[in-house]
Amino acid sequence: MDVKLDDTDRHLLSLLQANAREPVANLARKLKIARTTVAARIARLEREGVVAGYGVRLGQPLEQAAVRAWCGLSANAKQATAVVQALERLPEVEELCAVSGAFDYLALLRCATPEQLDRLLDQLGQIEGIHQTHTSLILSRKIDRRSTVPGPG
Known part of the structure; x- marks a missing residue:
């Protein structure tokens, strides 16, 4: 269309x-x-499908309390569907994108504590078909156009 x-x-x-x-x-x-x-x-x-739906954007107190990380995942091509299905079942996986480059997928992870993130990373390593991960902890956001708060007027 x-x-x-x-x-x-x-x-x-x-x-x-x-x-x-x-x-x-x-x-x-x-x-x-x-x-x-x-x-x-x-x-x-x-x-026309330009607006596909409406959702909830988390407020600053919850956003700031979260431990967030980007995790690059390499997966066996024959097991890609099963890997995506396994990741879909993990509520801490906030977003999953297929990407080009060194990894097959890039996952945005959200956990309440560093310990929960550690357990989640162990879980990811146990998913059959994932053979490598690389995680970068998000320290702060410098630009985020998706969560702009409207100003007065």
Whole structure:
């Protein structure tokens, strides 16, 4: 499907990404268009699959308390499906991407404590088909456009 987005659609999407619960009236005011137009655009974006759903973004207290890490995983090609299914069952695996380069997958891990991360890494090493991991602990975020908090106005 070829989806055409204009500048207003892109601005609307950025506002929704920042706060998907923003009232339509506020969105209309920020976009300087009618409320009914905003509602119609949102409905069209949902219908066309541009907006696939709405979710929860964790707040700063929980974010800061978490121990997060990126983990590069090398997997046997014949066992890739089973590896992904095994990783899918681990709630600490927040995101999994197939990547090019030194690893086959890059997993974003979230644990409550360093000890939990240590146990999780041991678990990952036991998954049949994973033959190498490389983990980098996230110390701080320098840029994160996915979790911008809307400012006043």
